[in-house]
Amino acid sequence: MHVKGLANKAGVRSYVVRYYTQIGLLTPSRDSDNGYRQFSTTDIYRVRFIRRAKLLGFKLSDIQRILADADAGQSPCREVRQIITRRANENRKRLQELNALQSRIESAVDVWESMPDQLPSHESLCHLIDAVAEMGGDIGKVEL
Amino acid sequence: MHVKGLANKAGVRSYVVRYYTQIGLLTPSRDSDNGYRQFSTTDIYRVRFIRRAKLLGFKLSDIQRILADADAGQSPCREVRQIITRRANENRKRLQELNALQSRIESAVDVWESMPDQLPSHESLCHLIDAVAEMGGDIGKVEL
DNA sequence: TACGACCTATACGTTGCACACAGCTCAAGT
DNA sequence: ACTTGAGCTGTGTGCAACGTATAGGTCGTA
Structure with missing residues (x-):
C-alpha cells in the first residue's frame, strides 16, 4: 500500500499521510522498485487512532x-x-x-x-x- | 525612539515590534548612526490600534x-x-x-x-x- | 510504444509570535 | 583613556499542522 491507498482507507488526504511520516508518526519502508513509501495494514489503524486522538x-x-x-x-x-x-x-x-x-x-x-x-x-x-x-x-x- | 522604546510605550514585547515591522505594519526609518529602526510617536498609536483590533x-x-x-x-x-x-x-x-x-x-x-x-x-x-x-x-x- | 490520467517526491508558504546567538552601545568604574 | 558588563540591536530559525506548487514517475489502454 502506498500513500494514496493508506490515505483513502484511513480517511485522510495524501499530504497528511506524508506529513505524519515526516514527523515520525508513521515509519513506512520504501518500495525497492520506485522508492515510494510502503505502508502496512496496521498503519490504517494507526492513522485512524491518530485522528480519533486529535478529535479529543x-x-x-x-x-x-x-x-x-x-x-x-x-x-x-x-x-x-x-x-x-x-x-x-x-x-x-x-x-x-x-x-x-x-x-x-x-x-x-x-x-x-x-x-x-x-x-x-x-x-x-x-x-x-x-x-x-x-x-x-x-x-x-x-x-x- | 528605537524598538525597545516603542515596545514599552505600546505595551508589547520587542520582538513583536520587529515582527510588525517585518510584515510591513510599521515602516520605521533607520538611524543613520547605527542602522537601528527609528520609530515616531504616532507609531505608538499604531501599535496600540493593532492590539485593540486583535482583541476584536x-x-x-x-x-x-x-x-x-x-x-x-x-x-x-x-x-x-x-x-x-x-x-x-x-x-x-x-x-x-x-x-x-x-x-x-x-x-x-x-x-x-x-x-x-x-x-x-x-x-x-x-x-x-x-x-x-x-x-x-x-x-x-x-x-x- | 505513445498517450494521458493519476500518482509520487520534495520543498516552500501559512500565522503570530518566541527565542537563540552574536555583535553593538553606552554609562559606570578604575 | 580603557575596560568592563548590562542591555540593547540585528538577523535567523523554530513552532503546529497542514496546504500547495512544481517537477517528475507509473500504469493501463490503445
Whole structure:
C-alpha cells in the first residue's frame, strides 16, 4: 500500500499521510522498485487512532509520546490520562477567552450599526475599533 | 525612539515590534548612526490600534488592509464592518466546535475514571481513546 | 510504444509570535 | 583613556499542522 491507498482507507488526504511520516508518526519502508513509501495494514489503524486522538484535542506531539509507549509494548493509558486532564483545563480556559472575544465582537457589531463611518484622525485610525477599546480590558496576549 | 522604546510605550514585547515591522505594519526609518529602526510617536498609536483590533479578532492581514486604507486617507470603516461581520460568523462556528470538543473531552474523562489501563492490542492502540470513538462522529477535520 | 490520467517526491508558504546567538552601545568604574 | 558588563540591536530559525506548487514517475489502454 502506498500513500494514496493508506490515505483513502484511513480517511485522510495524501499530504497528511506524508506529513505524519515526516514527523515520525508513521515509519513506512520504501518500495525497492520506485522508492515510494510502503505502508502496512496496521498503519490504517494507526492513522485512524491518530485522528480519533486529535478529535479529543490531543496534539500530534502528545500522540507521538502515546504511540511511542504503545510501540514499546507499554500501556500508554497512564500517559493518556495525564495529557487529557491537562488539555481539558487548557481548553476550558481557551473557551472562556473565545467566549469573551465573541461577546466583544457581537456587542461591537451592535454598537457599530448606529455609528457613521468617519475619516481617520491623528489619534484614531478607525473610531469603530477605538469605540470598543473603551469597553475595557488591557491589551494583553490575544489569540484567535 | 528605537524598538525597545516603542515596545514599552505600546505595551508589547520587542520582538513583536520587529515582527510588525517585518510584515510591513510599521515602516520605521533607520538611524543613520547605527542602522537601528527609528520609530515616531504616532507609531505608538499604531501599535496600540493593532492590539485593540486583535482583541476584536482581526487577523494581522485584516489589519494590514485597514491600515493601508487609513494611510491612504480613506475611511477604513466600511472594510472594518465587512471583516468583522465575516469574522463574527467564523468565530461562532469555531466556538461551537470547541464546545463540542470540550464536551467530548469531559465525558471521556468521566468514562475513563472507571476504566482500567490496558496493554495495546492489535486493533486497539489505547482503549481509552477507542472508547470515545464509539461515541460517534466521523473523523473529519479537527482543529485545536 | 505513445498517450494521458493519476500518482509520487520534495520543498516552500501559512500565522503570530518566541527565542537563540552574536555583535553593538553606552554609562559606570578604575 | 580603557575596560568592563548590562542591555540593547540585528538577523535567523523554530513552532503546529497542514496546504500547495512544481517537477517528475507509473500504469493501463490503445
